[in-house]
Amino acid sequence: MTVRSKAAMSTQRAGTALVTGATAGLGAAYAEELAARGHSLLLVARDQARLASAAAELAERCGVEVSVLSADLATPWGVRSVEDVWRPTPRSTCW
Numbered sequence: 001m002t003v004r005s006k007a008a009m010s011t012q013r014a015g016t017a018l019v020t021g022a023t024a025g026l027g028a029a030y031a032e033e034l035a036a037r038g039h040s041l042l043l044v045a046r047d048q049a050r051l052a053s054a055a056a057e058l059a060e061r062c063g064v065e066v067s068v069l070s071a072d073l074a075t076p077w078g079v080r081s082v083e084d085v086w087r088p089t090p091r092s093t094c095w
């Protein structure tokens, strides 16, 4: 799922940040800070509903593009699913 925003064009300069455990605790704090700095985001956690809620809130509040991926990073196939969609560029950031 991707939530697009009116300011999505401006986030292209900041690059995309991959944030795991992004719906609570430290990950949520990093996602918030990176969005505030203009990064578009790929948020990863297990619970799809909480991911969708976090993505919608960050896109609305910070005006960035937010994608989500539901994956259990305690499993090899969960890690693989992130590797399958995450395409780092020189401006990408992982948290």
Ligand SMILES: NC(=O)c1ccc[n+]([C@@H]2O[C@H](COP(=O)([O-])OP(=O)(O)OC[C@H]3O[C@@H](n4cnc5c(N)ncnc54)[C@H](OP(=O)(O)O)[C@@H]3O)[C@@H](O)[C@H]2O)c1
Binding pocket: 020, 021, 022, 023, 024, 025, 026, 027, 044, 045, 046, 047, 048, 050, 071, 072, 073, 074, 075
């Ligand atoms: N909080 C601190 O002060 C602190 C200090 C030092 C170190 N740490 C370490 O930092 C890490 C994060 O801690 P935290 O307190 O911020 O939050 P946490 O409660 O450990 O993690 C919450 C986030 O991680 C996701 N998550 C949990 N298990 C997952 C899994 N198997 N695969 C994918 N996502 C998963 C949760 O979403 P879902 O449940 O939807 O997956 C949620 O988004 C932990 O390893 C903790 O030991 C924390």
